[in-house]
Amino acid sequence: MSVVEQKTNESASHVSAEDIEKASRSIKAMSHPLRLKILCVLGKDEFSVQDIVDLVGTSQSNISQHLGILKDKGILVARKDANKVFYSVGDEKTLKLLNMMREVFCPQNI
Amino acid sequence: MSVVEQKTNESASHVSAEDIEKASRSIKAMSHPLRLKILCVLGKDEFSVQDIVDLVGTSQSNISQHLGILKDKGILVARKDANKVFYSVGDEKTLKLLNMMREVFCPQNI
DNA sequence: TTAATTTATTAGACATTTCTAATATTGCTT
DNA sequence: AAGCAATATTAGAAATGTCTAATAAATTAA
Numbered sequence: 001m002s003v004v005e006q007k008t009n010e011s012a013s014h015v016s017a018e019d020i021e022k023a024s025r026s027i028k029a030m031s032h033p034l035r036l037k038i039l040c041v042l043g044k045d046e047f048s049v050q051d052i053v054d055l056v057g058t059s060q061s062n063i064s065q066h067l068g069i070l071k072d073k074g075i076l077v078a079r080k081d082a083n084k085v086f087y088s089v090g091d092e093k094t095l096k097l098l099n100m101m102r103e104v105f106c107p108q109n110i
Numbered sequence: 111m112s113v114v115e116q117k118t119n120e121s122a123s124h125v126s127a128e129d130i131e132k133a134s135r136s137i138k139a140m141s142h143p144l145r146l147k148i149l150c151v152l153g154k155d156e157f158s159v160q161d162i163v164d165l166v167g168t169s170q171s172n173i174s175q176h177l178g179i180l181k182d183k184g185i186l187v188a189r190k191d192a193n194k195v196f197y198s199v200g201d202e203k204t205l206k207l208l209n210m211m212r213e214v215f216c217p218q219n220i
Numbered sequence: 221t222t223a224a225t226t227t228a229t230t231a232g233a234c235a236t237t238t239c240t241a242a243t244a245t246t247g248c249t250t
Numbered sequence: 251a252a253g254c255a256a257t258a259t260t261a262g263a264a265a266t267g268t269c270t271a272a273t274a275a276a277t278t279a280a
Contacts, residue, residue, distance in 0.1 A: 015147075022215060023216065028138065049227060050227085067227095083225065084277090085226080104203045106133065169241090171259085175259085177258095178258080194256065
């Protein structure tokens with residue numbers, strides 16, 4: 001019996017094609033250096049776009065585009081207050097995932 | 111005091127630019143749908159290239175290139191036996207990260 | 221209303237990624 | 251050695267992603 005047949009018979013924790021596509025879009029969104037830096041500086045806090053521009057360091061237009069990508073994938077949520085927009089990490093699980101990424105890729109500072 | 115100044119004073123868990131670059135390269139490697147699928151089907155097991163071709167479903171050349179990218183980032187390790195090469199997930203932490211990705215992005219099957 | 225501030229959008233040049241097809245390499249078998 | 255099986259490499263076309271510069275839109279302040 002080939003490996004493929006073995007696997008087909010196991011009904012083990014199987015991930016659908018749609019799940020793979022959706023997950024890969026979200027993970028890709030997190031994988032850009034500027035976007036990863038945005039997620040790191042946000043942590044569990046909430047910052048305005050201008051704050052993020054100052055903390056991360058590129059143009060306002062560029063930050064706005066990156067924030068849009070992260071928001072589109074549901075990784076960030078936006079709250080508008082007067083003429084400012086505040087961004088933060090959408091949910092607790094995503095925060096946990098970010099902390100685990102830090103454990104895996106930055107093992108020196110955990 | 112601006113938000114930026116606040117943050118500069120806190121010496122909170124800070125991630126260096128090099129760490130960000132390195133992490134983003136690894137996360138980007140995991141974010142391609144075929145590569146994510148490879149990681150999912152591997153799980154904690156070890157498979158030959160031809161097994162992975164059959165399980166994931168694209169050309170041998172394409173799979174080999176994707177495996178090379180994952181190996182280059184240290185996400186997969188390769189073991190050669192005769193004229194076959196067996197790939198598996200490099201370490202326990204990466205496996206934990208993959209499981210957490212599944213929790214976050216495939217919450218229906220955990 | 222006019223000006224200033226904050227954020228978002230658009231277009232386009234440039235860079236990177238991805239896939240396919242062809243071929244090379246390595247080890248085994250006869 | 252010759253043929254076969256398994257894997258890796260290469261080149262190039264096509265697709266996708268990224269940044270910059272300019273501008274639009276929304277809100278506040280004067």
